[in-house]
Amino acid sequence: MKKAVRTQRTDGEATYQRILEAAGELFASNGFAETTNKMIAARADVDLASINYHFGSRGGLYEAVLVAAHRYLINIEDLRRIEALEAPARDKLRKLIEGLVGAVVGHRGWQARVLGRELLSPSSHLQVLEQKEILPKLQIVLSLLSEITTIPAGHPALNRCLISIGAPCAMLLVAGRNLPILADPIFGSPRQDLADHLYDFAIGGLEAVARNCSAANFNGNQG
The missing domain is CATH 1.10.10.60 (Homeodomain-like)
Structure with missing residues (x-):
């Protein structure tokens, strides 16, 4: 039985x-x-x-598809493993970016394409994805960015630092698969070269934000 x-x-x-x-x-x-x-x-x-x-319902099925796609792109258990590594925060960021590049570039399945469509034309179902998947993962990423920049949690500038990572990822999901002029350099270059480029881009932005915040705080204290 x-x-x-x-x-x-x-x-x-x-x-x-x-x-x-x-x-x-x-x-x-x-x-x-x-x-x-x-x-x-x-x-x-x-x-x-x-x-x-x-x-x-069909809506429930679509939400399940979005959740599955996001978990394929970036799984919270993988994020927690990266967070727990005995390594500098910058090395953790590199591993995060390498994982994202591998998931998007190294896989030609539907997951990246369905997320790209949702980003281009957001539906009401995106709110479910935000609550179930995006927000819990963002808390881990924000903690990592805080460690890199020394910007404290809750500071508006720390939330803006997400652009340094989120914008390139959105480009991979959307433009790379819909604009041929971008698809070749993105998907035709070695995966590690692309990951290194995005890491350098992210670190450059984070360092600039950190300097600006430190200067602003110093000037404010002097005043």
């Missing part, structure tokens, strides 16, 4: 994953508005009821 229950659970997990993969491919290619449950069911080789059973 226990064996039958386990088989049923395994079959359900397999169906869930098959629907998720099929939906991810279709959402990445066509967008949320142009992808119907019927198209997803046909691609996944399931009935329509299976989508509602596992995800509640």
